[in-house]
Amino acid sequence: MTASPVPIRPNEKPPVAKIMTLALSPKTGSPRRFPQWLTSLAAHVVPPVITLVFLLVLWEILCSSPTASVPPPSRVVSETWELIAHPFYAGQGVDQGLFWHILASLKRVALGYCLAAVAGIALGTLVGQSEWAMRGLDPIFQVLRTVPPLAWLPLSLAAFKDGNPSAIFVIFITAIWPIIINTAVGIRNIPQDYQNVARVLRLNQFEYFTKIMIPAAAPYIFTGLRIGIGLSWLAIVAAEMLIGGVGIGFFIWDAWNSSRISDIILALIYVGIVGYLLDRAIAFVARTVTRNTASA
Amino acid sequence: MSKPYLSLEQIDMVFSRGGASTQVLNQVSLSVEKGEFISIIGHSGCGKSTLLNIVAGLTQATRGVVFLEGTVVDTPGPDRAVVFQNHSLLPWLTVYENVKLAVDKVFSSSKSRAERHEWTMRNLELVQMVHARDKRPSEVSGGMKQRVGIARALAMEPKVLLLDEPFGALDALTRAHLQDQVMQIHTELANTVLMITHDVDEAVLLSDRIVMMTNGPSARIGEILDVPLVRPRRRIELAADATYIRCRSSVLKFLYERHRLVEAA
Incomplete structure (x- = not known):
């Protein structure tokens, strides 16, 4: 029932550990040592830059x-310099700067994804609780979750008779499954202890939902949101390749x-x-909201 | 006519799973006076936690009733606050917020916002946890978590405080420290307390009466021992006290001679 794990970037952890040891001895080094933040920045930036340069060469x-x-x-x-230099160029029809293409795609994703988040958490709660x-x-x-996203497109085009809502529907139907499944798992895994606390306090349904259920399931929900x-x-x-119009897919x-x-x-x-x-943004929101309190 | 403050009357508990049913508790009756500190002791599996859950209302007894101040109680409520064995603090709330959640819920209409804050702080003071009020449960030690659990239960101003092996998961030194604190709180507030334990010293030190359960299945109350030690009690002085030693050995005799755990023999 659990969805596939979010990939861990291999270059994230080890540099952090190194920095911690540096931080323990701040003043013992030579006075010419670089400021700590600079060393830390370098430790994060230098390895990927080297790899990138190597690959480009x-x-x-x-x-x-x-x-x-x-x-x-x-x-x-040299061939795309026009596009790189003028991301905000606004022309006729699909002749737009890349910023506008990406923005158009992001708008569709935002709408479809938000609908999926709301519906997914609601359905996940229902499935998890009952x-x-x-x-x-x-x-x-x-x-349904095994149906490939694009397979939904013809059906949604038939239903909506327009490209844009169809693309949004495809996003919705793609993102909703991991959100539903992870929310349901999170709700089902709420420890009996928390339920007992709620019963002793006589929390009503609404209070139980907002004060116990959602915070307890939050780490799971965010895993679903991040996969979504x-x-x-x-x-x-x-989807945009098929529906046309402004958008990074059709641009390609x-x-x-x-x-x-x-x-x-x-x-x-x-x-x-x-x-x-986008992935980092959701991960950041997750960290801020759950405050690393997945367990006591 | 005077009814006891809390009374358990002929409690039977039968768990049925599929076709098989196990009788866990058999005709358990107990009367508790206001302000009494009662310990329930027995080997593991004797249904003492089940008994506490029935008083708390978290489990329904198969037969029998629990009266609190003359009223039948069969659902959970803040008048019978529970200190759970594994503290059960909500990890996403701070120490303060964990207690405040209970205070806000129980006193939502009877206390103003400022009064609720004050009451939360007073209960944190009682268990000496004010210094960690903004920490999360994961950032404080096991003993501190349990103190917050006690503060949360006390903050509900329960008629009966239910302690479910509250110190079982703690090391010996922390446990002694918390026992002293619980004794002090009991002296100050004169709560009625029902405590589950499997620690003989703890039971004798803290209780006015010790309820000894026979082994399950079909456990019942084997014996009730009065502990006529004057309060305040000090553990060091008691170690050589004749009454203490007598109480201690009679509990030990009950548990290890007359009702020793069969599987362990």
């Missing part, structure tokens, strides 16, 4: 021949149709960065 070498089907990084930059709701709904959820945002961003690009498809390979590469980099930022 490798790519440059591998694709340097004039007959290569994929352009090397230098050509990507044995009968679980028996009735869980098999259906288990089947990742899946949403995966699905939006594919359009670039492919006009053989602008460098534009595709640039767009992929932007998609990756935005996806990463």
Whole structure:
């Protein structure tokens, strides 16, 4: 029943441990030592920069021949310089700066994802709390969640008769399953002790929901939300390729149709960065809200 | 006619699972006067926790009733506050907020906002936890957690305070310290207390009467021992006190001679 774990970035933990040992001996080093924050920044930034430079050089070498089907990084930059330099360019129709494309995609994701979060937490609570709701709904959820996101698109196009709501629906239906399942697991795992406390205090249904159930299940809910945002961003690009209009997905498809390979590469980099930022944003909200109090 | 403050009348408890049913408690009756400190002692599995849960209202007795001040109690409520064995503090709330949650709920109409804050602080003072009021349960020691659990229960101004092996999970030194604190609080507030324990010294030190349970299944009250020691009691002086030694050995005799645990033999 548990969803796949959120990937742990391998370069996150070990540098932190190193910094801790530095922090224990602040004044013993030579006076010319760099300020601590600078050392810490360097420890986080230098390794990925080195890796990146290495990969770029490798790519440059591998694709340097004039007959290569994929352009090397230098050509990507020179060919897409217009796009990089003018992200806010506003033209006619789909001829927009990349910022507007990404913004359009983000808007669709935001709407679909928020609807999925609300509905997912509500359904997850229902399934987690009621044995009968679980028996009735869980098999259906288990089947539906395996349907690939794009398979929903034709059906939603038929239902909504318009591209934009269809894309939003695809996001919704993609993100909702991990949210439902994780919320349900979280609710079902509320320790009996907390329920006893609630009973002794005679908390009413509403108080129990807000003061015990939601905080107790919060770590699980946020795991679902974090998986959900990742899946949403995966699905939006594919969905937009099919529905057209302004959006980073259609931008990529359009670039492919006009053989602008460098534009595709640039767009992929932007998609990756935005996806990463979305994931970090949800992780940050989760940390702030649950305050690292998953257990006593 | 004077009815006892708290009375358990002919409590039977039968757990049924599938076709099989086990009788856990058999005809348990007990009367407790206001301000009394009662310990219930017995080997594990004798149903003493079940008995406490029935008084708390968390478990329904199969037969029999619990009266508190002449009224039948069969649902949980803040008039029978429980200090749980594993403290059961809510980890997402601070020490202060854990107690405040109880205070806000119990005194929502009878106390003003400022009074509720004051009352929360007073109860934290009582267990000497004011210094950690903004810490979360995960940031304080096991003994401190249990003190907050006691503060939360006391803050409800319960008619009966129910302690479910409150010091079982603590080390010996912390346990002694908390026992002293509980004795002091009992002296100050004169609460009626029902405590589950399996520690003979703890039972003799704290209680006015010790209720000894026979082994389960079908456990009943084997014997009730009066502990006629004057209060305040000091553990060091008591170690050589004749009454203390007599009480202690009669509990030990009950537990290890007449009702020794069969599986352990």
